[in-house]
Amino acid sequence: METRIDRIKKQLHAASYKLTPQREATVRILLDHEEDHLSAEDVYLLVKDIAPEIGLATVYRTLELLTELKIVDKINFGDGVSRYDLRQEGAAHFHHHLVCLECGAVDEIQEDLLEDVEAIVEKRWNFQIKDHRLTFHGICWRCNDLGAEKPENDA
Amino acid sequence: METRIDRIKKQLHAASYKLTPQREATVRILLDHEEDHLSAEDVYLLVKDIAPEIGLATVYRTLELLTELKIVDKINFGDGVSRYDLRQEGAAHFHHHLVCLECGAVDEIQEDLLEDVEAIVEKRWNFQIKDHRLTFHGICWRCNDLGAEKPENDA
DNA sequence: TACTATTTAATAATGATTCTAAATAATAAA
DNA sequence: TTTATTATTTAGAATCATTATTAAATAGTA
Secondary structure (H helix, E strand, O other): OHHHHHHHHHHHHHOOOOOOHHHHHHHHHHHHOOOOOEEHHHHHHHHHHHOOOOOHHHHHHHHHHHHHOOOEEEEEOOOOOEEEEEOOOOOOOOOEEEEEOOOOOEEEEOOOOOHHHHHHHHHHOOOEEEEEEEEEEEEOHHHHOOOOOOOOOOO | OHHHHHHHHHHHHHOOOOOOHHHHHHHHHHHHOOOOOEEHHHHHHHHHHHOOOOOHHHHHHHHHHHHHOOOEEEEEOOOOOEEEEEOOOOOOOOOEEEEEOOOOOEEEEOOOOOHHHHHHHHHHOOOEEEEEEEEEEEEOHHHHOOOOOOOOOOO
């Protein structure tokens, strides 16, 4: 976990930004909540616990910076809020999401699954794909058949 | 084009809503700009030309209603604005988008392309898919190789 | 006509995000 | 070191999209 921060620090430096205490605190929160999909406000409230002097605007600026550097991804699930999601290290593409219409849970799919589709799109639409966003809306395994187990999404 | 409005009228009635003059004007604008991806504000400004008394809140309410009835889809490309996109008649799923990072153009893909992926997701993640959102970010055919022709995205 | 429900316009309110100005810290130059 | 320059931060104001409110208008119906 510690090395992860170091690597992010390097990424910042490579783009001639610094890992200020506020930025570090923000990154730490993101690392500690990798599973979640936090809004800027969420992050702000959590960061305040470890760095009480920080301002909301700084959190926004930091998240924007991290988004620019592709360290986090900014997503929007249709409620009025942007959420920020740490990108898997070394991942070329953004991972996918499963949004449950019933309980609101957001699960992640780390596999790409889109290779074939992207090949078609690149060729047929003559479109050079840089990144993608894929979200499925539906009923999750928890709400689907009660008593079901968590599927092995690491297959 | 006229029958299209009639069918939408029926859909409203089926859900016990009426096609008021304001709603009709709004739908007409959407039909006249099917290619575009208008924000609520955009729609408002256009509707005002044919129905000057309409209010912005009414446009919002109408778009929300149409979204509920799956007549339009509400999308968000990351700028702070929601955009509204008329759903292809009879389409079970929302169509995909190609957003050009260079010129900002938004093109549509009407084909599904996701059958295989969805089959995998449904099975492996035990997730009952109701709808999807797929957007590719990259460089469009216009910006890609200058002088290129528009690809036949109707293949 | 009278009653009821729906829809509307206008505007206020809200909530997320961005901007601004002043303060502070870091860095580079002399 | 001292000074100048630049980046970064904070706090709060401002902005922008969206939603809620309220009273009036409209339509549908008994």
